[in-house]
Amino acid sequence: MADLADPARSAGETEYQRVERSPEFQDLRRRFRSFVFPLTALFLVWYFVYVLLASYAHDFMSIRLGGSAITVGLLFGLGQFVSTFVITMLYARWANQRFDTQADALRREIEGDDL
Template identity: 75%
Template sequence: MADIAELPGETAYQRVERSEEFQALRSRFRRFVFPMTALFLVWYFAYVLLASYAHDFMSTRIGDSSITVGLLFGLGQFVTTFVITMLYARWANNSLDPEADALRERVEGGDL
């Protein structure tokens, strides 16, 4: 890990932002978050569009119960939110946070 030369008038934050370690962390974060966000938004908007334009389909009852396809899809929104949150927390704790902590220690120690 090479130290980054300080440019005139540059803050510590700007120097860290230019570092390879920070760029790698940001890239790894984006590779996880952007696809997850896109998938969730597609799922969310599909639900909204189906609720708006496919009333017959969404009001279809499951078996002899009062549970409808729309209700299951709506509950699925909550389930996917919790699953994505758990996946992100596990991924960040195991993969992203240790590297971020190491970078923070370098910055606070004046090594960057």
């Protein structure tokens, strides 16, 4: 990695600007976005489908399943909570395995720490 903590590297630039232009930071940002944006889009589509079905497909959402109290709408609503927890677990696992180590190394280099 390039020495990002060296203030003489580019005169007139702030430390943040030097870090932001570094290949290491650009790689971190690209990897973060390539994981988070698709999951966010998928969740938003799933959420809006639920809202639209609840608003405009009353007959479908009120179909009873199994017993008298369980409906399609109830399962979709509970699915919102389940999908939130699944996405959180996926992100935590992804960050622990593929993101945090590189981010910590970049932070140590920027701050000049040898942790």
